Amino acid sequence: MSVTPLAPVPPHHAAPAFRGRIGRDPRSGHYAVPRRYRLHLTPACPDGLRIAVVHGLLGLDGICPVTVLDPVPDCPDGGHAALRPLYEASAHRYAGPAAAPVLSDDWSGRIVSTHAPDIMRDLARRFSTGGPALYPCDAEAETEAVERLCAEGIDAAAQRAGRADADAAERAAALEELLGTLRALDERLTGHRYVLGDGLTAADVELWVALVRLDTVHRAHLDATAVHRIAGHPALWAHARRLTGHPAFAAHLDLDAIARRHRVRCRGLEAAGAAVQILDWTAYTGR
Incomplete structure (x- = not known):
């Protein structure tokens, strides 16, 4: 999969305090x-x-x-x-x-x-004991590119698109960046079962978490028209539904906890998109 790297954006979080690694030796x-x-x-x-x-x-x-x-x-x-x-x-x-x-x-x-x-x-x-190869050695660059797309082209762009203190032009540009990212991923998934091809990898985990956050957090600060445009990527959201039905994804999706955390941390204004849920996530978790 070829993914064009996005331009750098300022970090949204402080640098990690600890960066130790687990080695073989x-x-x-x-x-x-x-x-x-x-x-x-x-x-x-x-x-x-x-x-x-x-x-x-x-x-x-x-x-x-x-x-x-x-x-x-x-x-x-x-x-x-x-x-x-x-x-x-x-x-x-x-x-x-x-x-x-x-x-x-x-x-x-x-x-x-x-x-x-x-x-x-x-x-x-x-520590892998025979599970899926989440980080294929021949796809590390592609995995990192998807991580950047999700962080910058979905999460950060959606956040900017819903900022109440930004002017209309800034919000519109951020929304177009978000939609462009979703369109590219939707096209990819139209011809592939998973983001990097035929097997489940960490790239799918990254995308699924970004889409969960888009529909449960960022959507609340977007207008209804924007949310309908975001929802108009059928292969992308079908992929999200399919992954949500997997036990390893469903077991950790706690919508009430996400809402609690968002209410405490968020300082933005609710917009009309809050009423336009893209997926009924609980319908696919089996709970």
């Missing part, structure tokens, strides 16, 4: 041992949802336990009090938020990583 310090590591996640957060789905697809419940956090952080700085001891043990006089997601080392009581892309790759490459 015991001399690396962090090496793959069953039940040595633990994930601390809230699936209401996009990064937490991505990691949870990857963890489920790989069947790692017995290898890397998960501690599920409340969808709404309980500290004023956006962190979780339960994670504070890990952060303080991992960095002397750490003063930032104790934010999720976290991959921790139960042997040392310290954090390995807070960087979701690294965590997902290490789970797939170091």
Whole structure:
């Protein structure tokens, strides 16, 4: 799959505080041992949802336990009090938020990583027990391109398109960028079962989470006409429905938790698109 990289955009989140990796060699310090590591996640957060789905697809419940956090952080700085001891043990006089997601080392009581892309790759490459090849070695560049498309062309563009403090021209340009991204992905999925071809990969996880967020968070700040245009990509939304029916996706989709988190964090104005739901997500989860 050929994906044209998008122009860089300013980051929306602070850089991850910890970027440790799990290696093959015991001399690396962090090496793959069953039940040595633990994930601390809230699936209401996009990064937490991505990691949870990857963890489920790989069947790692017995290898890397998960501690599920409340969808709404309980500290004023956006962190979780339960994670504070890990952060303080991992960095002397750490003063930032104790934010999720976290991959921790139960042997040392310290954090390995807070960087979701690294965590997902290490789970797939170091702990996979025969699940899908989520990060094919010959498709790494394409996977990274899809990650950028989802982050910039869907999530960031949708956020800009719904900003109440932006002028009409800025919102219109952002909406056209969003629609262009959706159109390119819809065309790709018209001829392929999955984003990168015939097999389920991490690119599908990235796209699914971006579409969940588009329909459950960003839609609330767009007008009804924009939402109808977004919905007009049948192959794309059919793909979202199909993935939602998969147990590894359905098990972690908590719409109430996403709504709770959004209400606490959002400072935008609700628009007419809030009433135009694109998918009835619960109809495909089997719950």
